[in-house]
Amino acid sequence: MKTRFDPNLSVSKIKDSKKYGFIVSATHSGAGKSSLTAGLMRLFSRKGYQVAPFKSGPDYIDPSHHERACSRPSYNLDTKMCSKSYVRKLFEETSHSANMVIAEGVMGLFDGASATNETGSTAQIAKLIGLPVLFVFNGSAMARSSAALVKGFKEFDPDLRFLGVVANKVNGARHAEMIRRAVESHTGLPFLGHLPFDPKLEISSRHLGLQLGAEQTDDLYERWADHVENHLDIKKILRLAEIPLLENRKPPRSRWNHSTTIKPFTVAVARDSAFQFIYQDTLDQFRFYGGSIQFFSPIADKTIPNGADWLYLPGGYPELFAKQLSENTTMRKSIRLWGQSGKPVVAECGGMMYLGKSLTTEEGTKFKMAGLFQFETTLNPKRMTLGYRDLKFDSGTKETIRLKGHEFHFSHFSNNPEKPQMTSDTKASNPAVADGYVFKNSIASYTHIYWGADSKWLKHILSKLR
Template structure:
């Protein structure tokens, strides 16, 4: 296997089954002895954990909106042993879908910036010959984005596969495989995306079943052409200097469990590379906050575990004690836990840490979604940042000094985001990189 090569799996739209196909491919490559690692385009916390489970290597996010080209190239290259593994990037949304106004940050940007070929995953469940103009349109839309092959998903039968293959023959693009339509390969989801990998007791069995389904293809059709997929991968560009995120302190305590699962791997890797010592702890297990200079509460699903968090007196008491003299920073779910109370979907209010003048509720949902430019003029998180906001919480009260000035992807000034009080700060934004 050649070192530092990659390929992108993308689709015409969301819902085509990219994640299932990507996981099947990662597990299949690993089973066949190919060193492989996954990456996910854009701001996603959930899919990367599935990638990691499928192939046994940490999955990083590659964000063409929030990161510079040099930063994306450095993360894609991996370095060390990781750089010797085939990189399979799972795209988000449709191939050319990105942030307004011009689609910046789309999977297509990664293809151009990294000069990697695209394998188009097509949901063929409700089409036959119409697959040809669809694929032709995507393949010819942008000369800087090379569609090098096709995987047909949700194919109903060998007869269906034959019609699809014959329709695509004139295009000269290889059909690498056909994934059968199977109810047991559906992935359960909730309001922020898929149910987390750590919550699925059947995960290993699911990954093996998906890999087997991809390898064998639709019964009566050809098996998946794994050698052809590896052969069409291309070399990654040599990464130049791309400094990572500077650690906020020498000793950092990071909350990590099912309620606090949304910490970017590249962020923690940057902090470690910068010499920081990171200690993980679980608020849901009522762990005390470890001895540290800085506490980080990532996002996650505190609304699903609000009762347990409110009852975790050891965690809350130690967090309050830490905050008296040393910094605490919370993002999205972590930000809500720093507030005074959280109202769950049933209308029950749960007491939180009380370190910020914040009350939030899930009794009435309102989606907040989009990239954010952020600026903190002083204190904790000082500087300019690129981030993302995605949550359904309603803010009932937010009293105190704002943490960030904020702008959306189109440069429109938004209301200030977050709060800061003493050594404590947080907001609904997930910071991705320095702006």
């Protein structure tokens, strides 16, 4: 049985007074780090460890699997959208009550926001938060060459610490032994085991990546934990993953500063099968500044929750549920009238698509949406938009708000008479990006904003409350 997260539990109250941690990374995307990470999280969780999960980079899907695996919210660590100081504070604050920290990297170990420096990479995050790298690679079609591969990654950055190596998709014991001997003799890194390929353990994918954790059965994580325990040297991992633990350490200070000018508020947050892409850090920020969160479903609920002061429609998969969203005419009308009355609405990516006039699916079927804005969107799986965003928003005051976030979508505007109110400098984004559409106090953007890094965005939204 997995252990549920107890936010009031301090490290001193956990049976094992030691603390462990590592970050799982790989040669490239698709090498097996997501499944391995989820398996390790579930395995250590059911062994009684309080596991704190993290994800390097801008991602909503992997954290959903982390939470399913260890029953604790996963946090994103990103040095492109946040300052290094903020990332360290976020990590320290949210991992304080755990005695096991497991983070999952993004893409390959050294991939990030730049081709010439480490910004936004897993390697940078690992050094910033002081975790060693558990390195996984696909060993299915190599033997001695695996040593050259691992050696290249090990020596690329001498300041990076490695916990050890795992060879994925290696079925035979003889093959695994050849890889072990090659890696250990030529690199000096511990070989922690191999994982045979099992098609029954694969997680299905769609256009934005793996299916979400909420779409999986709990048995999948149990089977992954069994798979990991049966093939990896768990005792060696624990021995190598021990990290310093300061005795009687006080809880770290909050990553945000208290404000006496913000009054308590209630935000209605869309969360259902169509809208899932919400950073846990954003929800934490809402609550820190006195917010009460009411989740609602634009698919199933008839109207906006009573008592809400403003609405937040995050990203997700509205294109997969366009028919259900369109058929819920009372909710569409409720949101349209809300925005037309001047009450604040913030929508990002999929939420923005929902606020438009219509959404056309991959099959070419057009469905009516909320109609608060006049733009129309169309899904095209062959047309991807991907990248970090550094935007300026004219708040109507003396201060210009800088917003950082990212875009990742396969939809585009088929018609857009709206004028963008957010722009990026060509220095930060080439070519320049225009985003952010405003109607009264409703703001919609393709960019997923990282709210937590700066409270100015939340304070601007709250300033619109009547």
